[in-house]
Amino acid sequence: MxxxxxxxxxxxxxxxxxxxxxxxxxxxxxxxxxxxxxxxxxxxxxxxxxxxxxxxxxxxxxxxxxxxxxxxxxxxxxxxxxxxxxxxxxxxxxxxxxxxxxxxxxxxxxxxxxxxxxxxxxxxxxxxxxxxxxxxxxxxxxxxxxxxxxxxxxxxxxxxxxxxxxxxxxxxxxxxxxxxxxxDEKPSEELSEREVECLILTSAGRTSSEISEVLGVSEHSVNHYLNRAAKKLGTSNRTQAVAKALRIGLIR
Incomplete structure (x- = not known):
């Protein structure tokens, strides 16, 4: 050889x-x-x-x-x-x-x-x-x-x-x-702790009303956090935001 x-x-x-x-x-x-x-x-x-x-x-x-x-x-x-x-x-x-x-x-x-x-x-x-x-x-x-x-x-x-x-x-x-x-997948702006918490609870199937009770904030605030998270992740709604956050390892 x-x-x-x-x-x-x-x-x-x-x-x-x-x-x-x-x-x-x-x-x-x-x-x-x-x-x-x-x-x-x-x-x-x-x-x-x-x-x-x-x-x-x-x-x-x-x-x-x-x-x-x-x-x-x-x-x-x-x-x-x-x-x-x-x-x-x-x-x-x-x-x-x-x-x-x-x-x-x-x-x-x-x-x-x-x-x-x-x-x-x-x-x-x-x-x-x-x-x-x-x-x-x-x-x-x-x-x-x-x-x-x-x-x-x-x-x-x-x-x-x-x-x-x-x-x-x-x-x-x-x-x-x-x-x-x-x-391309990095958020344009870092997510706040509350925004991440809302995404985690949403991924677990919780509604805005249920999340508000868990976090002790108003339902309006929960929707605000989720909308902000979706915007930072470059997605159009909370469902897409959760999917992307899972994909890039932001939440598990």
């Missing part, structure tokens, strides 16, 4: 490239900026399309389009993929859910014995879009949310040094996406 050894120069080049990408991605201000940057990276490495997708906790009624965060795959490919229900049977997704190691997948190497039924249909679908090969990079954010960055096309399989560079880029890309999403 031949081992791949990296020289000090190789390591220095990878480090330099990583620092350059880190600076570039840190300056991206919107998710569309991330899309354009990743589209350029995809082309620079000779791939056709990319997808950044969340890892599902449950495959029941989940589609690829629902999991996609940003994607340059052809819409027809995604639609046909979902129509055929390929996600539930995907060996790639199964591997992504169980591993944190980047890997390559080449549909042109699937044996004739395996190339039957849905597998054959899926392979033909990806071949028709010249996307039978791909590289896959499991990533996660600081909250532990898991995702994957996928580059697809028909170029020759990626070399080890390319996999290392793309793994580093994928980590930076998802970190920036997470930062932008978190920034």
């Amino acid at each position: 031949r081992h791949m050894l990296f020289t000090e120069r190789d390591i220095a080049e990878l480090w330099k490239a990583g620092a350059s990408f880190e600076l570039e991605f840190s300056e991206l201000r919107t998710q569309f900026d991330v899309f354009r940057a990743l589209k350029r990276v995809t082309a620079d490495f000779g791939w056709r399309a990319f997808m950044v997708m969340r890892m599902p906790r449950d495959l029941e009624d989940i589609t690829l389009s629902a999991l996609s965060i940003i994607c340059s795959w052809p819409a027809e490919l995604v639609n046909r993929y979902d129509e055929n229900g390929f996600l539930k049977r995907s060996p790639i997704l199964a591997r992504l859910k169980k591993s944190v190691t980047p890997f390559r997948f080449d549909m042109t190497n699937i044996s004739e014995q395996e190339l039957q039924g849905p597998v054959a249909t899926a392979v033909e679908l990806f071949k028709s879009f010249n996307m039978a090969r791909g590289v896959y990079f499991p990533v996660h954010d600081v909250l532990g949310n898991r995702a994957a960055v996928v580059l697809s096309g028909d170029r020759e399989p990626a070399e080890v040094n390319e996999m290392l560079q793309l793994s580093m880029i994928s980590t930076l890309v998802f970190e920036r996406i997470s930062q932008l999403q978190h920034a």
Whole structure:
């Protein structure tokens, strides 16, 4: 078995490239900026399309389009993929859910014995879009949310040094996406203690009248606190405010 050894120069080049990408991605201000940057990276490495997708906790009624965060795959490919229900049977997704190691997948190497039924249909679908090969990079954010960055096309399989560079880029890309999403979800103004208490009690199913009794304030005050909380969270009513507060961890 031949081992791949990296020289000090190789390591220095990878480090330099990583620092350059880190600076570039840190300056991206919107998710569309991330899309354009990743589209350029995809082309620079000779791939056709990319997808950044969340890892599902449950495959029941989940589609690829629902999991996609940003994607340059052809819409027809995604639609046909979902129509055929390929996600539930995907060996790639199964591997992504169980591993944190980047890997390559080449549909042109699937044996004739395996190339039957849905597998054959899926392979033909990806071949028709010249996307039978791909590289896959499991990533996660600081909250532990898991995702994957996928580059697809028909170029020759990626070399080890390319996999290392793309793994580093994928980590930076998802970190920036997470930062932008978190920034979008932060309240425009900090909620007061009373506003948080009203949201907690509302999430427990209490009415304004019941909350007023628990907190010892008027029902009018409760409605005022809830309206203020909804405004600060950028939502239109108390139901949406509770849902967002739960999602961003403001209440539990």
